[in-house]
Amino acid sequence: MATMSKNSRKAVRDARRLARTHSNGILSTLSAEMEGWPFGSVAPYILDFEGHPILLLSDLAQHSHNIQRDSRVSLLAWEDEKSDIQQSGRVTIMGRAAVIEGDDALRDRYLRYLPQAQEYFAIHDFRFYKLAVERVRFIGGFGDIHWISGEDYCLPSASFDAQLIAAESGAVIHMNADHQDALIRYCRAHGVEEPAPRLVGIDPEGFDVATRAGRLRIYFDAPVRDAKGLREAFVRMARALDGGRDDLPGPVAG
Known part of the structure; x- marks a missing residue:
């Protein structure tokens, strides 16, 4: 990404942001029933830390049968704020789908979202x-159209430590239990008045808060690499808002 133009870097960032901001998409698979025909279905999803979509699918569903035969799929997500969908931003994520083992941490994260x-x-x-x-098609608006490689779209796994993933669940629990006042201030700073916000997830670029108006995506001032960086990012945000005290995720405090 170091050799990319400023416009291309912005497209990568905006594509990933759009995908992270939404949870529902259209999953397109290649039909096993009708050879070579595309098959579209609705599919809730979340993104992992790198930006790969994670889906929970039934073995009985037609799209699962299709994936077992041909793993090539695409997932389309779009902004839903505009009445004219052609004017909305959208991102089509193309790649290969495969079953992964879901541990308790993944299950808990999925259910929070x-x-x-x-x-x-x-x-x-x-x-x-x-x-x-493997590849992404991003349309940010009229004339703002890009093909993006999977390598450029995804955050490199080397850009953050596994410790950050391990810290997420405890940080979410602690913030929701002990620092809702900070979450209220974070929401207010982004134009959302929410008396009972709920932190649902953290990743290297930011965090997501559930509100009555929908999910609010809040970005760190710089990507975080590890638990220490996560702590420092929350400290900076807390200090910047109304002179508030330092609100730290539990497992990375201290």
């Missing part, structure tokens, strides 16, 4: 899939 999926975990035929990004 998509709590309505709780009942699916009682049904044994649902499994997590990772869409490994």
Whole structure:
């Protein structure tokens, strides 16, 4: 990405931001029933720390049968604020989907973003899939059209420490339990008045807060690499807002 133009770097950032801001997409697979035909279905998703979509799919679903035969898929997400969808930003993420083992941390993270999926975990035929990004088509608006490689779109795994992933769950729990006043201030600083905000997830670029108006995406002033960097980012934000005290995620405080 170091050799990319300023406009291209902005497109990469905006594409990833759009994908992170939304949770519903259109999953397109290649039909196993009708050879060579595209098959579209609705698909809730979350993104992992690098930016790869994670989906929870039933083995009984047609798109799962299609993926088992041909793993090439695309996932389309778009802004839904504008009445004319042609004027809305949208991102199509193309890659190969594969089953991954879902541990407790992934399940908890998925449910924080998509709590309505709780009942699916009682049904044994649902499994997590990772869409490994190979290419992205991003349209930011009229004339703002880009092809982006998967390598440029995704955050390199080397750009953050595994310690940051391990710190996320505890940080979320601690902030929601002990520092809701800070979350209220964070929301207010971004134009949202929310008396009961709920932090749902953290990643190297920022964090997501559930509000009555929908999910609010808040970005750090610079990407964080590890638990120490996460602590420092929250400290800076807390100090910047109304002279507030330092609000730190629990497992990275101290």
